[in-house]
Amino acid sequence: MGVDPKKVPQIKLNDGSTMPGIGMGTFGSDRFSAEQVSFAVAGAIRVGYRLFDCASCYGNEDQIGEVFKAAYAEGVVKREDLYIMSKVWNDKHREVEASCKKTIADLQADYLDVYFIHWPFPNYHAPGCDVDSRNPDSKPFSVAEFMDTYRQIEALVDKGLVRHIGISNMTIPKLKQVQNEWRIKPTVCELELHPCFQQQELFDYLRSLDIQPVGFMPLGSPQRPERDIVAEDIADMKLPEMQEIAAKYGVHPAIICLKWAVQRGQIPIPFSVFEAEYTSNLESTQTPPLTKEDMDKIATLEKNNRLVKGQVFLWPGASDWHDLWDEDGVIVDCPDAKK
Numbered sequence: 001m002g003v004d005p006k007k008v009p010q011i012k013l014n015d016g017s018t019m020p021g022i023g024m025g026t027f028g029s030d031r032f033s034a035e036q037v038s039f040a041v042a043g044a045i046r047v048g049y050r051l052f053d054c055a056s057c058y059g060n061e062d063q064i065g066e067v068f069k070a071a072y073a074e075g076v077v078k079r080e081d082l083y084i085m086s087k088v089w090n091d092k093h094r095e096v097e098a099s100c101k102k103t104i105a106d107l108q109a110d111y112l113d114v115y116f117i118h119w120p121f122p123n124y125h126a127p128g129c130d131v132d133s134r135n136p137d138s139k140p141f142s143v144a145e146f147m148d149t150y151r152q153i154e155a156l157v158d159k160g161l162v163r164h165i166g167i168s169n170m171t172i173p174k175l176k177q178v179q180n181e182w183r184i185k186p187t188v189c190e191l192e193l194h195p196c197f198q199q200q201e202l203f204d205y206l207r208s209l210d211i212q213p214v215g216f217m218p219l220g221s222p223q224r225p226e227r228d229i230v231a232e233d234i235a236d237m238k239l240p241e242m243q244e245i246a247a248k249y250g251v252h253p254a255i256i257c258l259k260w261a262v263q264r265g266q267i268p269i270p271f272s273v274f275e276a277e278y279t280s281n282l283e284s285t286q287t288p289p290l291t292k293e294d295m296d297k298i299a300t301l302e303k304n305n306r307l308v309k310g311q312v313f314l315w316p317g318a319s320d321w322h323d324l325w326d327e328d329g330v331i332v333d334c335p336d337a338k339k
């Protein structure tokens with residue numbers, strides 16, 4: 001049971017290096033404890049996962065670090081066999097090095113393969129806070145502030161603490177403002193991607209910049225936190241089309257979501273604490289691809305159903321969550337956008 005890591009698809013990045021084409025998420029969604037998540041990481045290493053998507057705000061990096069340490073000690077893997085990603089949280093944009101060093105210490109990792117700017121603005125909200133809560137200190141995106149945070153990660157690359165830079169929760173207008181500013185180009189961008197939210201334009205734009213999309217919530221995140229659930233949301237895996245395709249192959253719709261993701265060219269990072277689920281998620285890369293007909297059918301399931309709306313990051317004066325996503329092609333309230 002499981003997959004030989006050498007047989008997991010590898011994706012070539014813009015600096016010539018490679019990374020695994022599927023990984024495991026580690027956000028417990030306020031529903032699964034740090035112990036449950038880290039226990040699953042231990043199991044995932046044994047069944048062949050090598051890529052892990054971590055973040056300081058998931059509140060479990062020290063427990064996951066203990067798992068990595070035990071795996072090294074038992075000779076299951078070496079540090080260089082793993083591809084460990086983490087992210088700086090919104091309240092640490094002015095203290096990136098300290099935050100990165102804490103993450104590296106917690107994860108017992110020596111260095112990070114990717115360090116992301118988790119959100120492109122420094123707007124902090126308390127973990128698990130109510131969806132209507134607002135922080136009066138929150139601000140709209142600023143090019144100068146973003147680049148200041150980015151430069152701190154570039155310095156971490158120079159120091160050897162970080163191998164690659166990642167960006168996350170970006171939009172095309174924001175990318176256009178910063179894409180000529182960086183000294184070290186990001187290799188990857190995390191964005192929400194699942195059949196009902198394909199973000200085709202942003203996906204294509206990232207590819208045109210040679211930045212690899214990493215798709216979060218690849219299964220439509222059925223266990224996401226309460227604050228990210230609204231009545232209109234669509235459950236990707238319950239769509240009749242997904243169920244029909246899954247029935248044809250005799251698999252769970254989760255497997256179809258992941259096969260679609262890998263074939264489309266994004267790196268999915270599904271989460272599960274259940275061994276049968278996370279094992280079958282990895283094994284989805286080892287079976288024959290979906291047909292063109294199936295891929296075309298899934299392409300029609302786009303419903304612009306963004307699940308992480310991000311309301312808690314709104315600044316005073318913002319109207320609603322749409323303001324975070326620059327839907328009219330301009331960065332809302334940005335104080336220093338170039339024309």
Ligand SMILES: NC(=O)c1ccc[n+]([C@@H]2O[C@H](COP(=O)([O-])OP(=O)(O)OC[C@H]3O[C@@H](n4cnc5c(N)ncnc54)[C@H](OP(=O)(O)O)[C@@H]3O)[C@@H](O)[C@H]2O)c1
Nearest residue numbers: 025026027053216217218219220221223254270271272277
């Ligand atoms: N950069 C960012 O801002 C950002 C934002 C969100 C998430 N992320 C990352 O993306 C990762 C994945 O997102 P996510 O955890 O929210 O959503 P997800 O991976 O789309 O969904 C996870 C859920 O799907 C179900 N599942 C998993 N494998 C399954 C299978 N084989 N069969 C049936 N059901 C299955 C599980 O629910 P049950 O327990 O019901 O089986 C699990 O809790 C996170 O863990 C995190 O690392 C990043």
